[in-house]
Amino acid sequence: MLAVETRDLRRRFGPTLAVDGVSLTVPKGCVYGFMGRNGAGKTTTLKMLLGLIRPEAGTIRIAGRDALADRLGAARCMGALLEAHGFYAHLSGRENLDLSRSLLGLKRSELDRVLDIVGLTPDAGRRVGGYSLGMRQRLGIARALLGSPEVLILDEPTNGLDPDGIADMREFLRTLPARADATVLLSSHLLGEVEQVADRVGIIHQGRLVLEDDLATLRAGQAPQLRLGCDAPDRARAVVLGLGLTPGPDDGRIILAPGADVRETARALNRALVEAGIGVHELAPEARSLEAIYRDITAVYPTPQQEAA
Amino acid sequence: MMLRVLAVELRKLNRSLAAALAISAPGLIAVFTFFNLLRGKTAQPWDMWMVGATGIWAFFMLPMSVTALTALIAHMEHGPRSWDHLRALPLPRWTLYAAKAVSVLLVLALMSVGVFCLTWAAVKLAVAIKPQLSPTGVFDAPAYWTALGRMYLAATLLLVIQLWIALRWSSFVPGLVVGIGGTFFAVVATSAKIGVFLPWQMPVNMLATESWRLQTALGLGFGGGLVLLALMLWHLSRREVL
Numbered sequence: 001m002l003a004v005e006t007r008d009l010r011r012r013f014g015p016t017l018a019v020d021g022v023s024l025t026v027p028k029g030c031v032y033g034f035m036g037r038n039g040a041g042k043t044t045t046l047k048m049l050l051g052l053i054r055p056e057a058g059t060i061r062i063a064g065r066d067a068l069a070d071r072l073g074a075a076r077c078m079g080a081l082l083e084a085h086g087f088y089a090h091l092s093g094r095e096n097l098d099l100s101r102s103l104l105g106l107k108r109s110e111l112d113r114v115l116d117i118v119g120l121t122p123d124a125g126r127r128v129g130g131y132s133l134g135m136r137q138r139l140g141i142a143r144a145l146l147g148s149p150e151v152l153i154l155d156e157p158t159n160g161l162d163p164d165g166i167a168d169m170r171e172f173l174r175t176l177p178a179r180a181d182a183t184v185l186l187s188s189h190l191l192g193e194v195e196q197v198a199d200r201v202g203i204i205h206q207g208r209l210v211l212e213d214d215l216a217t218l219r220a221g222q223a224p225q226l227r228l229g230c231d232a233p234d235r236a237r238a239v240v241l242g243l244g245l246t247p248g249p250d251d252g253r254i255i256l257a258p259g260a261d262v263r264e265t266a267r268a269l270n271r272a273l274v275e276a277g278i279g280v281h282e283l284a285p286e287a288r289s290l291e292a293i294y295r296d297i298t299a300v301y302p303t304p305q306q307e308a309a
Numbered sequence: 310m311m312l313r314v315l316a317v318e319l320r321k322l323n324r325s326l327a328a329a330l331a332i333s334a335p336g337l338i339a340v341f342t343f344f345n346l347l348r349g350k351t352a353q354p355w356d357m358w359m360v361g362a363t364g365i366w367a368f369f370m371l372p373m374s375v376t377a378l379t380a381l382i383a384h385m386e387h388g389p390r391s392w393d394h395l396r397a398l399p400l401p402r403w404t405l406y407a408a409k410a411v412s413v414l415l416v417l418a419l420m421s422v423g424v425f426c427l428t429w430a431a432v433k434l435a436v437a438i439k440p441q442l443s444p445t446g447v448f449d450a451p452a453y454w455t456a457l458g459r460m461y462l463a464a465t466l467l468l469v470i471q472l473w474i475a476l477r478w479s480s481f482v483p484g485l486v487v488g489i490g491g492t493f494f495a496v497v498a499t500s501a502k503i504g505v506f507l508p509w510q511m512p513v514n515m516l517a518t519e520s521w522r523l524q525t526a527l528g529l530g531f532g533g534g535l536v537l538l539a540l541m542l543w544h545l546s547r548r549e550v551l
Contacts, residue, residue, distance in 0.1 A: 013551075050397040053549055075399035086391025090324050099317050103398055143394075 002061070003028045003151050003183035004049065009058035011044055018044045019055070020207040026185055026200070028150075029177055033198030033215075034187040035294065041207040042187040043083065046155050049185075050080055063150045079144030079182075080153040085136050089129035093120060093139050096128055100143050114142040117179055118172070134165035138172075145180055152176070154186040158193055166193065173197045195290040205298045219287055224262050226254045229282030230273060239272050253286070311404050318408040319415075321385055330381065331416050334374040335423030338362050339431035346435040346442055354446035355432075359453045360516065362428040366421075367460045368495050368513035375468050376488025378416055382409055383475035383484070392550045402546035410472055410538060417468065421457045459515040463527050465534025467491065467508040473541045477548075508533075 004026035011019045019041045026032045036042050047053040049060060051071040060067040060074070067074035087096050097111050115121045118138040123131070131139065137157055144152050157173065158166045174197045176184050188194050194201060195215070202212040211218075225248060230236045233252075240247050245265070246255045256265055262285040273280050322328070342362050346353075386392050395405050429448075436443045475484040491509030504510035505517075505526050514526035 047393070050393075052393055052396055053551070072399045072401070075397060078397070080394070080397055082393045082397070084390035084393060086386075086389050086394040088321060088385065088389060088391075091321075095320075099320060100394075100398070102313060102317050102320075103395075103400060105313060 001028045001064075002026060003030075003063055004032075004185055005061040006045075006049070007059045009045060009048055009055045009060065011048060011053060011055050017207050019048070022058070022204065022207070022209045024202055024209065025212065026151075026183060028183050030199040031173060031177060031184045031186065031197050033194030033201040034185060034204065035189065035191055035194050035201060035290075036187075036204035037189055040189075040204045042189075042204055043155055045204065046080075046153055046185075046187055049153060050078065050082075051075060076147075077150045078153060079146065079149040079151070081137070081140040081144045081155060081157055083155045083159065085140050087128045087136065087139065090127065092125050092127055093131065093135075093142075094124040096139065097124075097143055097146065100146055104147050106147050110146055114145040117145055118142040132165075133160045134162075134168065137161065137165075137169065141172075141176075145182075148181065150182060152180065152182045152184045154184065156188055157186055158188060158190055166190075170196055191291045191294055192289070201290065203294055203297060211293075211297050215290070218290075218293060224256050224260065225286050225288060226256065226262065226266055226269070227282060227284050227286045228252055228254055228269075229280070231279040231281070235276060236273060236278050239276050239278065240269065243269060243272055245269065310400065311407065314400065314404045314408040315411055318412045322382075322412065322416075325381065325385065327378065327381060327416060330374065330377055331420050332423065334370045335366070335420055335427045338365050338370060338424055339427035341365070342428050343431040343435050346432060347439060349442055352442050352445050355444040355448045356446060358432050358444060359425075359428060359448075360456070362424060363453065363456050363460065364513065364516055366424045366457075366512075367515060368499055368510070369492060370424075371417075371420075371460065371464055371512050372467060372488060372492040372495060372509045374420060375413070375417065375464065375471050376484060376492070378413055379468070379471040379475040379488075380481045380484050382413055383472070384481060387479040396550065403542040406476060406542050406545045409476065410469065410541075413468060413472055414465075417464065418461060421461050425453060425457055456515055459523070459527055460512040463511040463515055463530030466511060466530045466537060467534075469534050469537040469541055470508055473537070473545075476541075476545055505529075 002025055004024055006022060006024045009019050009022040022041070022045055034042055034045070044053060048055045049062065049067065051067060051074065055068070062074040063077040065074045065077065094111060094115070097114065101108070101110055112121070115124050118141050120135065120138050120142060123135060128136065128139065141154065141157070144154070158169050161169060170193060173184065173186065176182070198215055200214050201218065203210050228236065229252065237247055240254055248255050254269070256262060266283055266285065270280055270283050342358055346358065386395065396402055432444060471484055471488055474487055475481070478484070491507070494507060495504070495509040495513065498504055499510065499513060505514050505522050506529065508530065511526040511530035514522050517523050
């Protein structure tokens with residue numbers, strides 16, 4: 001069962017094709033990381049899911065409902081944290097939530113439930129004007145949780161947070177599907193953050209979805225690598241090549257063939273380096289980061305400047 | 310559904326400056342009437358004070374108040390950029406804008422009541438200080454209420470124009486420019502024949518002695534206002550807020 005499914009979404013702003021044939025598949029109950037650099041088309045795609053922008057082409061299904069034919073039905077299944085929070089600074093956190101609760105026609109007890117989930121109950125009576133950015137983000141998520149929607153759409157939930165705030169938000173997002181019984185679709189340009197919370201990722205680049213897969217599958221399909229630290233990198237490179245291994249773009253990493261035995265390769269390399277008289281102070285297996293995967297994939301696509309040239 | 314959205318809209322006004330605005334505009338007219346009466350040498354008829362106050366309200370204070378009020382109500386959403394949140398809710402979007410229009414109409418109705426009550430109170434207070442200036446003639450309350458009611462209805466068109474502009478543009482400048490410009494022409498060309506077709510002059514035409522002026526301005530102001538309101542709701546609920 002898919003919580004969100006789009007097919008060939010397309011939207012142009014003037015001469016710019018902001019979203020070009022994006023087909024997302026977000027399974028129910030997962031945390032889906034929607035990644036891309038600023039201006040890649042993330043927010044435009046999310047706004048189309050929320051019915052704020054009309055796609056020129058394509059289809060959108062939210063929890064099985066056709067969002068283009070039945071916006072209100074689809075909107076009832078979604079809660080959203082948008083980049084612009086839209087809180088009334090002269091009202092308290094609870095009063096702000098209560099406005100949305102009233103509009104949604106929910107019981108008053110719903111306020112305590114969502115405030116408890118985001119851990120904002122002690123500060124709910126304070127004016128939002130005095131909230132920190134992290135507290136506003138939490139209040140925004142509390143508002144998105146009103147009515148227990150099946151799908152939560154969070155646009156850059158860690159934007160503007162300090163390191164402690166990011167760590168808190170990461171932990172919070174990781175446990176959110178279980179706590180709120182919802183599917184979380186979050187957009188971010190912070191790849192390291194997405195890597196730590198998402199089960200599935202989609203990478204959008206220049207309006208096109210260039211990759212979508214489960215994070216575990218993605219990592220398993222990538223070649224493992226060894227991180228090497230030694231006192232003679234140039235001579236070590238010759239040893240690496242002599243063993244039939246591939247040095248990475250930077251001399252500190254060696255990319256192995258998919259399926260290669262990492263421990264055996266490390267042992268053989270260490271022996272060869274020591275026999276060659278090279279001092280080794282670091283040799284460790286290393287999983288490829290999401291950032292590395294992202295760079296490999298987006299490098300295939302030319303930038304607009306390159307295309308113009 | 311509509312009542313729910315309207316109730317939320319009115320709650321948003323809580324602790325905003327709308328109350329101060331609603332009191333200050335009729336209050337200023339009352340203050341002016343109070344000092345104007347005190348500086349008099351002889352008693353004047355009630356009509357002079359009440360019709361004078363409603364005149365000031367119609368040709369200057371009402372259009373300026375509508376300009377300020379529509380800007381304030383629109384900026385409650387423009388300021389914190391809350392349109393995306395509101396428009397993503399499972400509500401028919403026209404209800405969001407209709408609630409704004411009804412809120413402005415309600416506050417304007419309160420202000421109209423304020424003009425009547427505060428002006429009467431100002432006259433009574435001034436007379437308490439100088440009893441010899443006690444107004445002469447009849448206090449024709451039904452006639453004053455009728456004039457204020459007609460002004461209120463005739464103001465519908467200018468109210469919708471101002472609200473549409475205020476909601477459409479996130480900057481308050483276009484609304485202010487139109488409001489100040491409209492009021493300026495309403496003040497400098499109050500008796501111009503063509504003024505009956507100028508939305509900002511329609512309320513003051515409710516004091517016209519020529520029947521055709523009153524009927525035309527009332528019909529255009531109220532009828533045109535309702536038509537324009539329907540167009541505004543259609544346009545704003547369909548447009549994309551990027």
